[in-house]
Amino acid sequence: MLSRLVLVSGSALKGSGPLGAGLVHASRSLHTSSQSLAPVPPLPEKGGKVRHGLFPEELFQLLYPKTGVTGPYMLGTGLLVYLLSKEIYVINHETIAAISIGSVIVYAVKKFGPSVAAFADKLNDDKVAKAQEVKDLAMTNLVQAIEDEKKEQWRTEGRSMLFDAKRNNVAMLLETNYRERLHTVTNEVKRRLDYQIALQNLHRQMEQEHMIRWVEKSVVGSITPQQEKESIAKCITDLKALAKATQAKAAV
Amino acid sequence: MAGRRVALKAIDWVAFAERVPPNQRGMFNALKTRTDGIAAKLNSLPETPAVIDWSYYKTAVAKAGMVDEFEKKFKALQIPMPADTQTSAINTQEAEANKSATAYMEASKARIAQYEKELEKFKNMIPFDQMTIEDLNDTFPETKLDKVKHPYWPHKPIADL
Numbered sequence: 093m094l095s096r097l098v099l100v101s102g103s104a105l106k107g108s109g110p111l112g113a114g115l116v117h118a119s120r121s122l123h124t125s126s127q128s129l130a131p132v133p134p135l136p137e138k139g140g141k142v143r144h145g146l147f148p149e150e151l152f153q154l155l156y157p158k159t160g161v162t163g164p165y166m167l168g169t170g171l172l173v174y175l176l177s178k179e180i181y182v183i184n185h186e187t188i189a190a191i192s193i194g195s196v197i198v199y200a201v202k203k204f205g206p207s208v209a210a211f212a213d214k215l216n217d218d219k220v221a222k223a224q225e226v227k228d229l230a231m232t233n234l235v236q237a238i239e240d241e242k243k244e245q246w247r248t249e250g251r252s253m254l255f256d257a258k259r260n261n262v263a264m265l266l267e268t269n270y271r272e273r274l275h276t277v278t279n280e281v282k283r284r285l286d287y288q289i290a291l292q293n294l295h296r297q298m299e300q301e302h303m304i305r306w307v308e309k310s311v312v313g314s315i316t317p318q319q320e321k322e323s324i325a326k327c328i329t330d331l332k333a334l335a336k337a338t339q340a341k342a343a344v
Numbered sequence: 345m346a347g348r349r350v351a352l353k354a355i356d357w358v359a360f361a362e363r364v365p366p367n368q369r370g371m372f373n374a375l376k377t378r379t380d381g382i383a384a385k386l387n388s389l390p391e392t393p394a395v396i397d398w399s400y401y402k403t404a405v406a407k408a409g410m411v412d413e414f415e416k417k418f419k420a421l422q423i424p425m426p427a428d429t430q431t432s433a434i435n436t437q438e439a440e441a442n443k444s445a446t447a448y449m450e451a452s453k454a455r456i457a458q459y460e461k462e463l464e465k466f467k468n469m470i471p472f473d474q475m476t477i478e479d480l481n482d483t484f485p486e487t488k489l490d491k492v493k494h495p496y497w498p499h500k501p502i503a504d505l
Binding site: 134135220223224227230231234235237238241242244245246247248249250251252253254255256257258259260261262263264265266267268269270271272273274275277278279281282284285288289292 | 355379396437
């Protein structure tokens with residue numbers, strides 16, 4: 093790791109000035125000191141590229157111009173042969189152990205590596221998603237709250253209508269009362285006059301009736317018994333004549 | 345007779361109803377029914393009273409000066425408009441309401457400013473996957489772990505995990 097970081101930050105630090113001494117650590121250390129206020133760059137998605145799980149790609153790229161594609165392999169083979177032949181690295185029991193353990197580890201990582209990585213990523217993603225949800229909810233709530241406040245302000249602007257309605261009510265009540273007074277006066281005057289007329293009519297009616305009764309009484313009283321007999325006899329002869337006339341008519 | 349008073353102001357009940365908040369709807373409905381009742385009563389009374397036919401009465405009534413006297417007094421009569429006691433009370437109510445409404449608007453504007461500030465903070469926040477723990481503690485101060493009160497990991501009561 094250190095080798096790759098040397099290779100990477102060697103090219104990156106050519107551009108940046110003041111922090112020449114912090115070459116050993118990762119580029120993140122640029123931001124833990126208080127001098128730098130630049131925003132933190134996002135974490136890289138994947139680790140640095142490696143070949144065969146061990147050797148950084150930058151080594152191959154470094155050697156490519158001079159030695160082509162097979163250069164690093166030749167370097168590796170040569171180094172290995174040198175170590176073995178000069179017995180700088182001695183083959184003993186530990187070598188077998190190392191080979192066995194190494195192969196098991198490599199097999200395990202190759203088989204289970206991706207699923208473990210996915211699981212860990214999912215844990216992290218869940219945390220981030222929860223935080224994001226909280227943030228989204230907070231933002232929608234705030235927007236809604238702003239909307240509601242604006243609506244309430246709009247509502248208060250209509251308050252004058254209430255008082256207009258109240259004043260209208262008062263005016264209508266007064267007007268009603270006034271009209272009622274007018275009508276009462278007129279009706280009372282009419283009633284008085286009508287009463288006078290009714291009184292007069294009643295008077296006249298009573299006088300008429302009284303007079304009629306008086307005239308009738310005096311007429312009836314003035315009929316003498318003699319006149320009464322004569323009128324009855326005349327009635328009877330009239331009736332007989334009438335009867336004869338109707339009998340004659342009935343016979344025909 | 346004296347003429348009628350100032351004309352009534354036209355009220356748009358539909359717009360008024362829109363502005364009523366839901367918790368005051370009962371009061372609004374009561375007001376509307378009352379107003380409608382009063383308006384109906386007003387409209388049921390004709391504006392001018394019935395005309396009295398003085399010539400008919402002059403011929404009909406026997407008493408000589410009675411109708412003339414009635415007529416004279418009737419024509420001279422002025423009916424006063426009823427006194428208006430409530431409008432000043434309503435006006436003071438309106439002034440008070442205006443005052444409290446302006447106070448409410450001020451408070452509401454302050455609240456809106458606060459909400460908008462928080463909204464800005466949320467909008468300008470760096471995305472979560474680019475934050476460090478220090479950034480998180482800066483943006484949401486409630487996530488800061490109190491290392492003085494709880495010096496050992498996890499720096500918060502176990503029940504809060």
